[in-house]
Amino acid sequence: MNNPYRPYPVKISKTLVETEDKQLKSFWLDFLEPADAQAFQYTPGQFAELSVAGYGEIPIGIASSPTEGDTLLFTVNKVGVVSNRLHQMNQGDVMGVRGPLGNSYPLKEMEGKNVVIVAGGFAVTTLRSTVTWLLHPDHRSKYGDITFIYGARTPGLLLYEDQWREWQKRDDINCAVTIDREAEGWDGLVGFVPSVCEEVAPKPDNAVALICGPPVMIRFTQPVFDKLGWQSEQIIMSLENRMKCGIGICGRCNVGPEYVCKDGPVFSKAQLDALPAEY
Amino acid sequence: MSDKILKKDQAASFLAELAQKRDLHAPALAGGRLVWAPLEPGQEPLWQFNNTALSPKEFFFPQTECMMRFTNAQDHEEGMVMHSEPELARERALVNMRPCDAKAFGVLDLIFCQDEMTDDPYWRDKREKSLIIALACNDPCPTCFCTSMNCGPHSEAGADVLLIDLGDKLLAKGVSDQGEAAIAALPAATDDDLAAAAEAKQMAEAAIITTVEMDQINERGLMELYEAGHWDRTQESCLNCGTCTFCCPTCHCFDIQDETQGPAGRRVRNWDYCMSYLFTLHGSGHNPRGSKKDRVRQRFMHKFKYIPVKRGGEIGCVGCGRCVQLCPVNIDVREVVRDMNA
Numbered sequence: 311m312n313n314p315y316r317p318y319p320v321k322i323s324k325t326l327v328e329t330e331d332k333q334l335k336s337f338w339l340d341f342l343e344p345a346d347a348q349a350f351q352y353t354p355g356q357f358a359e360l361s362v363a364g365y366g367e368i369p370i371g372i373a374s375s376p377t378e379g380d381t382l383l384f385t386v387n388k389v390g391v392v393s394n395r396l397h398q399m400n401q402g403d404v405m406g407v408r409g410p411l412g413n414s415y416p417l418k419e420m421e422g423k424n425v426v427i428v429a430g431g432f433a434v435t436t437l438r439s440t441v442t443w444l445l446h447p448d449h450r451s452k453y454g455d456i457t458f459i460y461g462a463r464t465p466g467l468l469l470y471e472d473q474w475r476e477w478q479k480r481d482d483i484n485c486a487v488t489i490d491r492e493a494e495g496w497d498g499l500v501g502f503v504p505s506v507c508e509e510v511a512p513k514p515d516n517a518v519a520l521i522c523g524p525p526v527m528i529r530f531t532q533p534v535f536d537k538l539g540w541q542s543e544q545i546i547m548s549l550e551n552r553m554k555c556g557i558g559i560c561g562r563c564n565v566g567p568e569y570v571c572k573d574g575p576v577f578s579k580a581q582l583d584a585l586p587a588e589y
Numbered sequence: 590m591s592d593k594i595l596k597k598d599q600a601a602s603f604l605a606e607l608a609q610k611r612d613l614h615a616p617a618l619a620g621g622r623l624v625w626a627p628l629e630p631g632q633e634p635l636w637q638f639n640n641t642a643l644s645p646k647e648f649f650f651p652q653t654e655c656m657m658r659f660t661n662a663q664d665h666e667e668g669m670v671m672h673s674e675p676e677l678a679r680e681r682a683l684v685n686m687r688p689c690d691a692k693a694f695g696v697l698d699l700i701f702c703q704d705e706m707t708d709d710p711y712w713r714d715k716r717e718k719s720l721i722i723a724l725a726c727n728d729p730c731p732t733c734f735c736t737s738m739n740c741g742p743h744s745e746a747g748a749d750v751l752l753i754d755l756g757d758k759l760l761a762k763g764v765s766d767q768g769e770a771a772i773a774a775l776p777a778a779t780d781d782d783l784a785a786a787a788e789a790k791q792m793a794e795a796a797i798i799t800t801v802e803m804d805q806i807n808e809r810g811l812m813e814l815y816e817a818g819h820w821d822r823t824q825e826s827c828l829n830c831g832t833c834t835f836c837c838p839t840c841h842c843f844d845i846q847d848e849t850q851g852p853a854g855r856r857v858r859n860w861d862y863c864m865s866y867l868f869t870l871h872g873s874g875h876n877p878r879g880s881k882k883d884r885v886r887q888r889f890m891h892k893f894k895y896i897p898v899k900r901g902g903e904i905g906c907v908g909c910g911r912c913v914q915l916c917p918v919n920i921d922v923r924e925v926v927r928d929m930n931a
Binding site: 366387390405559560585587 | 656657659661663669670671673700701703706707708709710811812815841842843844845846847849854856861863868869870871872873877878883887890891894895896898899
C-alpha cells in the first residue's frame with residue numbers, strides 16, 4: 311500500500327544563507343532514488359513536508375520550478391525545532407521530503423491573461439517558482455504582460471537576488487523590487503509594497519494577481535487593488551497554517567471546511583471572503 | 590440481505606469458529622468500568638450493557654501509533670531514512686459494538702480515505718482486517734440522541750453484521766458481504782423473529798427521549814452560524830480539557846512526533862485535540878484560533894457544519910452521548926446544536 315506519510319530520502323546538494331539576519335537559509339535537495347524524483351511531479355504553488363528524522367516535519371512552499379529539473383529548492387525560516395535543526399544541516403546530509411502537497415496557482419486558468427505578482431518578505435518562495443515557470447520558453451507566450459513586485463525591509467533581506475536581477479534585465483517581465491527605507495548602496499526602488507503597487511497601478515482588465523506576504527502587507531495592498539478596480543475573484547492568495555499530515559485529515563489547518571494543506575494553500579480572495587479568517 | 594438466528598447458548602461456539610482466523614474483542618466489565626477487552630474463544634460476551642466509556646476508535650486509530658521507524662544515526666545515510674511499520678498481522682472481529690460506534694467509523698472512512706492522494710494506510714489496513722458485529726441497543730441511555738444524527742439504536746451503517754437481542758436468541762442481519770459470509774451457516778430467521786426484531790427496533794427508537802433538529806444548521810450559510818451570538822455563552826464554562834474529543838468516536842485529530850532513544854527512532858502519531866492552544870499555533874507566534882471561543886466553536890462547527898458541507902451531508906456526530914456524560918462542566922452537545930439551529 312502506498313504510504314503518503316513516508317518521506318522520499320533526499321540529499322542536500324547545496325545550501326545558502328539568504329538573508330543578512332541569517333534567519334533564512336535555502337536548501338537544494340536531490341532525490342536519492344530516481345524513481346522518487348519521477349513520482350514527485352509538482353506545479354508552482356505547491357508545498358512539501360521537509361522531514362528530519364528525530365526532529366519532525368515542517369510544511370514549506372516549493373521555491374524551485376519543475377522547469378529547472380529534478381533538484382528541489384526550499385527556503386526555510388528559522389523558528390522552531392525542525393527549522394533550527396535544518397539550519398545546522400549542510401551539503402551532503404540526508405533528509406526527507408514528502409509531497410508534493412496542496413493545490414497550485416491556477417496557471418491554466420491564467421492563460422491569455424496579464425499576470426501581476428506581488429510578494430513581501432520571504433513569502434516570495436512559491437512566487438519565485440511561478441515566475442520561473444511563466445518565463446520558461448514553453449510557457450511565456452501563453453500569458454500577457456507579467457509584472458513582478460517584490461519588497462523586503464532591507465536589501466539584505468531580499469531573497470533570490472541572482473534571479474530577480476536576471477528578470478530585471480529581461481523585456482518580457484516588469485520587475486519592481488523595493489525596500490522599505492533608503493539604504494547605502496541600494497539604487498533600486500524605495501517604499502512599501504502597497505505604495506509601489508499604487509505607482510505601478512496594474513490594470514484589472516483581463517488580469518490575475520497573485521499576492522503573498524505578511525498580513526500587514528496584505529492589509530494595505532488590498533485597498534490599492536480595490537481602488538484600481540480589481541474584483542476579489544481576480545486576486546489569488548496562498549495561506550499558511552500549522553500542519554501535520556499535509557493530506558487533509560489531522561484537523562488543524564482548516565479554515566472553515568477547507569483544509570489549507572489539501573484544498574489550498576492557494577485560494578482566491580473571493581473564496582476567502584466567504585470563510586472564517588482563521589489563518 | 591439474509592436474516593439468521595443465533596441462539597445465545599450457541600454464541601460462544603459461533604465466535605470460537607470466527608476466532609480461528611481472527612482475534613476477538615468485545616465490551617467487558619473491568620474494575621466496574623465497561624471497556625473493550627479481548628474475548629477468549631469459548632467465552633460468551635456480555636449482552637446487557639450500555640456502552641463503553643471510551644469509543645472503540647482505538648482499534649483503528651490508536652491513541653499512540655508508530656507510523657515509521659528509523660535508525661537514529663545522523664552521520665550515516667540509512668540512518669535518516671524512514672521505514673514503514675508492518676501491517677496488522679491477524680484479522681479481528683469486534684463483537685457487540687454499539688451501532689453508533691459502527692456508524693462513526695463509516696463517517697471516518699470518508700475522512701481517512703478520501704481519494705487517491707488522501708488514503709491513510711494505517712486506518713485502511715485495520716478497517717479492512719476487522720469484522721464489525723454490532724449489537725443493536727434495546728435500552729438506550731437518557732443521553733443518547735442517535736436518531737437525530739443519521740443513526741439510530743438499530744442502525745446498520747458501518748457494521749458487517751447487526752445482532753438484535755430477542756431474549757434467548759439474537760437475530761443476525763448480514764449487512765456487508767463479509768458479514769453475510771460470517772453468518773452464512775446459521776439457521777434462517779422466521780417471520781416471527783423478524784416481527785419481534787421490528788418491534789424491538791420501534792421500542793428502542795421510541796425510548797430515545799431527546800432529539801435535536803439540524804434543518805436550520807443545514808439551511809444557513811457558514812458565516813451566519815460562525816458569527817452567531819450564542820458562542821460567547823457556549824464557550825463560557827468550557828475548560829478546553831479535551832475530554833469530549835478523547836471519548837468521541839468521530840474526533841480524529843492527530844499530531845505527528847518523532848521519538849528517539851539511543852539508536853532507535855520512530856515517528857508516531859498521537860491523538861490531538863482542537864481545544865489545545867498549541868494545536869494551531871504558528872511558528873511565528875500567531876495563532877489563528879487563539880481564543881477559547883475560537884476553539885470551542887471549531888469543534889462544534891466541524892461536526893455539524895464543516896463535515897456535512899464537505900462529506901455529502903454526513904454529520905461528524907453519531908449521538909452516542911459520551912461527551913454529555915463525561916464533560917466536567919456539563920456542556921451538553923444537544924443544547925449547543927439547539928442553539929446553532931435556533
